[in-house]
Amino acid sequence: MVKSILLLNGPNLNLLGTREPHIYGHTTLADVEANSRAHAAKHNATLDAFQSNHEGALVDRIQAARGRVDGIIINPGAYTHTSVAIRDALMGVGIPFIELHVSNVHAREPWRHHSYFSDKAAGIIVGLGVYGYQVAVEHVAVNFEERVKESKAAL
Numbered sequence: 395m396v397k398s399i400l401l402l403n404g405p406n407l408n409l410l411g412t413r414e415p416h417i418y419g420h421t422t423l424a425d426v427e428a429n430s431r432a433h434a435a436k437h438n439a440t441l442d443a444f445q446s447n448h449e450g451a452l453v454d455r456i457q458a459a460r461g462r463v464d465g466i467i468i469n470p471g472a473y474t475h476t477s478v479a480i481r482d483a484l485m486g487v488g489i490p491f492i493e494l495h496v497s498n499v500h501a502r503e504p505w506r507h508h509s510y511f512s513d514k515a516a517g518i519i520v521g522l523g524v525y526g527y528q529v530a531v532e533h534v535a536v537n538f539e540e541r542v543k544e545s546k547a548a549l
């Protein structure tokens with residue numbers, strides 16, 4: 395059973411709800427996190443949420459999840475397009491993850507089209523607005539069982 399989910403949000407996602415609402419909508423990060431927790435609970439899973447504007451803090455949080463977390467949902471924000479360090483951290487802990495973007499990055503500036511995460515993600519959710527977080531939680535809680543077994547066997 396998937397018991398423990400970690401939800402990570404990168405830089406500027408603390409401004410959800412007020413930041414460029416025509417792109418990111420009006421829902422706050424606090425609401426996203428509460429809703430994600432509630433959906434995890436429906437599947438008897440716990441969800442920890444962490445947001446940081448600092449790359450190293452996100453790396454530290456991923457490392458601390460090793461052996462404790464079954465699946466990660468990450469919106470790396472702008473680090474999507476730059477961060478080898480966060481990619482390496484995810485690879486290093488071997489925890490399966492979903493990459494998520496509130497906006498459709500592929501319909502935006504060309505430099506948002508490249509991600510350091512997509513080729514390693516179990517799945518990618520883009521452009522569903524904050525509803526994507528709910529989809530990601532449901533998917534991890536219900537469908538990550540096999541991946542969790544594989545990642546635990548590899549530890």
Ligand SMILES: O=C1C[C@@](O)(C(=O)O)C[C@@H](O)[C@@H]1O
Nearest residue numbers: 406469471472495496497506
């Ligand atoms: O900060 C963000 C948010 C984002 O990850 C999204 O959720 O759509 C897309 C990124 O390009 C951007 O830098």
